Amino acid sequence: MALAGKKLRGLVAATFTPMTSRSDINVSVVQEYVDYLVNKQNVKNIFVNGTTGEGMSLSVQERKRLAEEWVKHGRGKMDNVIIHVGCLSLEDTKDLAAHAASCGADAISSVSPSFLKPSSQDALVLYLKEVAAAAPSLPFYYYHIPSLSGVNYQVRNLVGKMQLHIPSFRGVKFSDVNLMDFSLCIHEYKELDFLFGVDEQLLGSLVFGAHGAVGSTYNYLGSTTHKMLAAFEEGNLKKAREIQCKIQEFMAFVFALGWGLPEFKNIMSVTSGIDLGPPRLPLMANWKQEHPETVRAELKRLGLM
Numbered sequence: 001m002a003l004a005g006k007k008l009r010g011l012v013a014a015t016f017t018p019m020t021s022r023s024d025i026n027v028s029v030v031q032e033y034v035d036y037l038v039n040k041q042n043v044k045n046i047f048v049n050g051t052t053g054e055g056m057s058l059s060v061q062e063r064k065r066l067a068e069e070w071v072k073h074g075r076g077k078m079d080n081v082i083i084h085v086g087c088l089s090l091e092d093t094k095d096l097a098a099h100a101a102s103c104g105a106d107a108i109s110s111v112s113p114s115f116l117k118p119s120s121q122d123a124l125v126l127y128l129k130e131v132a133a134a135a136p137s138l139p140f141y142y143y144h145i146p147s148l149s150g151v152n153y154q155v156r157n158l159v160g161k162m163q164l165h166i167p168s169f170r171g172v173k174f175s176d177v178n179l180m181d182f183s184l185c186i187h188e189y190k191e192l193d194f195l196f197g198v199d200e201q202l203l204g205s206l207v208f209g210a211h212g213a214v215g216s217t218y219n220y221l222g223s224t225t226h227k228m229l230a231a232f233e234e235g236n237l238k239k240a241r242e243i244q245c246k247i248q249e250f251m252a253f254v255f256a257l258g259w260g261l262p263e264f265k266n267i268m269s270v271t272s273g274i275d276l277g278p279p280r281l282p283l284m285a286n287w288k289q290e291h292p293e294t295v296r297a298e299l300k301r302l303g304l305m
Contacts, residue, residue, distance in 0.1 A: 007193055007211065008045070008080060008107070008139075008170070008171070008193045008195065008211065009193075010044075010045060010212050010213075011045065011218045011222055011225060011226065011229075012045040012046065012080070012082065012195065012213065012215075012218065013041070013043045013045070013046050013047070013218040013219045014046075014050050014052035014053065014214055014216045014218075014219075015050075015052065015070065016052055016053060016054075016264075016265045016268055017049070017054050017055075017058065017066060017276075018030065018033065018275075018277060019276065021277060021278065023279075023280045025062050025066060026276075026277060029274055029276070030066075030073050031073040033272075033274055034046075034070070034073045034074055037219065038077050038078070040223070040272070041221075042226055043218055043219075043222040044078050044080075045078065045079055045080045045212075046070060046078060046082065047082045047084060047173070048066060048067060048070045048081060048082065048083050048084060049063050049066060049085075050084040050143070050214075051175075052216040052219075053066070053084070054280055055086070056086075056087070056088075057280045057281075057282075057283070058280075060092050060095060063085075067096075067099065067100055067103055070083075071103050071104045071105055075104070080106040080107060081105050082107045082108065082109055083105045083107075083108050084109045084110065084111070085097045085100060085108050085109070085110050086111035086112070086113075086131075088113055088114070088115050090130060090131070093110060093134075094134035095134075097131050097134040097135040098135055100135055100138065101134075101135035101137055101138050106138070107138050107139040107141060107170070108131075108138050108140055108141070109143045110128060110140075110143060111143040111144075111148075111149055112124055112143075112149050112151040113127065113149075114149040114151065117150060117151055118151065121153050121157060121158055121161060122161065124151065124158070125158065125161045125162055126165070128140070128166060129166050132166045132169065135168075136168055137168075138168060140170060141169075141171050141173050141193070141195075142155075142162060142169070142172045142173070143173045143175070144173065144175060144176060144197075145173075145175040145176065145197065146176055152176075155174060155176075156184045156188065159172065159188075159192065160189075163189070163192075171192040171193030171194055171211075172185065172192070172193075173195050173197050174195065174196055175196075175197030175214075176197075176198070177198055179204055179208060182205060183209070186211075187209075193211050194210060195210070195211060195213055195214050196210040196212075196213045197213065197214050197215060199213070199221075199225075199251070200251045202215075202225070202228070203228065203232065203241065206229070206240075213225075216261075216264050217251075217264075219268050219272070220272060221247060224246075224304055228244055228247075246303060250298060250299065250304060253298050254267070257286075261283060262278070262279040262285035262286070263286065263291075265279055265285070266285055266287050266292075266295075270296065271295075271299070271305075
């Protein structure tokens with residue numbers, strides 16, 4: 001268990017789920033995907049079946065198969081394979097947690113249920129306690145993403161409760177722009193890991209002490225982001241800002257076209273050369289024949305290729 005007794009640090013790529021043209025999962029390219037992350041982007045931590053991986057659009061069996069493939073091909077290459085197990089059903093979530101432990105994952109994470117939402121902070125903590133208890137040997141990370149889950153309890157208030165009730169609790173994947181809440185968590189709970197999940201604002205989180213970052217752009221901009229992290233560690237804030245601004249310019253270019261997760265998946269296919277296929281309904285990509293060259297040109301203009 002790679003995470004036992006040590007901190008989770010650095011970049012974590014939130015992996016896309018490869019699919020066929022018919023939107024069936026395509027595990028045949030997972031090995032190539034792992035090698036690309038390790039050898040081309042120097043990223044050795046992955047977060048599987050999360051938002052970027054369209055986890056909520058996959059069946060339990062599909063998620064188990066993907067977890068098995070990522071663990072198998074990541075063994076000896078990846079430092080940490082973290083499996084997101086959150087579902088709308090508690091029983092399905094517990095099933096996925098137990099499976100992650102059985103197939104050799106390094107940690108698990110879960111988002112809050114988002115249709116029938118927890119009625120209180122205590123209800124959420126009790127829910128997560130049951131999830132973590134299904135895989136007690138694995139470090140557990142709470143996945144905070146209020147823009148999608150609609151659950152926006154202050155993480156600072158939740159952390160103490162989770163520490164009290166969840167023995168395996170190790171930290172939070174914090175995908176929100178509330179840097180005050182994020183900063184106070186780091187300040188008050190120094191023994192835990194707080195990983196920032198808004199790629200275009202990573203530099204701001206580093207100033208407040210972020211221990212690492214989980215995001216989709218680290219799939220294809222991991223090597224660039226590593227340069228920003230190195231500049232920040234060296235105290236070269238000017239260089240770090242320049243790199244972050246280039247990444248922000250690319251994100252602004254994407255958002256200006258009205259693009260989102262489906263198109264980011266296509267961008268990964270373009271930059272990596274790995275055919276990840278389409279997203280699964282209800283998502284649809286606004287992707288035209290000329291867009292691959294448009295993306296390459298913008299990345300080249302910004303010096304990100």
